[in-house]
Amino acid sequence: MTDAMPSPLTVGQVAEQFAVTVRTLHHYDDLGLLTPSERTRGGYRSYSRADLDRLSTIVVYRRLGFSLEQIAALLAGPDDLIEHLHRQRANVTSQLGQLRALVTAIDNALEAAMSKRPATRAELQELFGDGFDEAHEREAEERWGDTPAWTQTRSRTASYTPADWTAIRAEADAVHAAFVAAYQSGAAADSPAAREAARAHRAHLHERFYDVDAQLHRGLGEMYVADPRFAATYDALAPGLAVYVRDAINAHADHQGE
Amino acid sequence: MTDAMPSPLTVGQVAEQFAVTVRTLHHYDDLGLLTPSERTRGGYRSYSRADLDRLSTIVVYRRLGFSLEQIAALLAGPDDLIEHLHRQRANVTSQLGQLRALVTAIDNALEAAMSKRPATRAELQELFGDGFDEAHEREAEERWGDTPAWTQTRSRTASYTPADWTAIRAEADAVHAAFVAAYQSGAAADSPAAREAARAHRAHLHERFYDVDAQLHRGLGEMYVADPRFAATYDALAPGLAVYVRDAINAHADHQGE
DNA sequence: GCTTGACCCTCACGCCACGTCAGGGGCCAA
């Protein structure tokens, strides 16, 4: 937690500090993208402070989705970063469009493959597992039965078809996956990736169950940490995830409020 | 344009009919995913009607983003297609979230890298090339000067910064890329991919320049075909694209109207 | 029957950013 590290570092130390693997550093060395400025007598790579600066630039560019070749060009020439960023944005936006079309296609396939009657309890249970049994539902009723959110939830979910429920389940899984991906990539709880996951989380609840404003969203985040059953659900996906989710929700809300 | 093809087909014929490459068919054969039921004396692959049916299933699954391994499983076992579709949807949705976060990150980088003064004419010209000179602008003024769309465009674009303009350029490029990708993939003008591109096109204009309803959007589509300069711009990206864009816009509008 | 040209065959390497062994050596404390 302190940066009182001696200046020349070994691969392992550098790897840990930048949350990359040793293999990645070897790879960058092979490509000539980041060659440590010294070697020890024994042949160990020895990274200077300047090497670390360069690496941090590389890591940032990588997070922006640049290829290693592009990064090398950016680091070498006085090329225009802004122009590269625009090209990159266009690429990513184009990919976004393709993916959105893909989701539409999948949804169409799903609709074609499924019947449209409202879902039975058995189907719900199969979809959501132990989390969706009668006891769970009765408790929710007792706990929130007189809140507007619960009323809204009851009226909206009553008409959902099996297709809707499986879509909802898929969305929920995707939201969880996004949180886990951000968390395990080492991104901070207020990083774009984490805030994006929080945004998706709120949008999911808002669209499928009940109106969620920033205030209520923060409350949910706190509950995920405070209520051991919610905490256990998240921590089962990745230890420490519940706290991360709460922090990401708060970061998202802060960011929106600006 | 007729399907009066003899039933046993060679790789080249099959490849053309399904818009895949010969190498792809070889690859599927290598994997055992699609082994043609016969060979000629000379060793040529010979695809029967049943082989073609199987291939069409494979192609559809590929468009839905399944891996070849998953497709093999789906074709082999009586596995649940619906479950696979949900998993696939969750994956794609997760990727969507990641990409959205990436766009945010890039935008932040761009904002950090650029100043915020309004853009100069020289900058606009550099960005948009020949399409943005004084003559062009005067003509536009004469042609549309008294329409509400043009008034709105003037008032909104006046405050755009260089960062805004480069983002707009990137978006426009992305929209074009989406049209070209859909067009060249062989997808019909009313396919999800093409309609998604049309949606992005309308959203782009709507957000950046002036309010575009379905009616106005259709009008623009017709103009892209009718006005030779617009048609030339699109056809330069890919011959026949102008007509495709118009048809995609109409398909999108029809779909929305349902 | 022979030539021609379009089509087909089977290897086999290349791509991208590493992951994952395997086999061997260095470093440091007890």
Place this chain on the structure above:
DNA sequence: TTGGCCCCTGACGTGGCGTGAGGGTCAAGC
């Protein structure tokens, strides 16, 4: 000196094909 942890350099694997190289096959026209 021993042990345990770290480091080194190859070298192959991943997915879904693209792209040759080097050579055989087929149908049509002469």
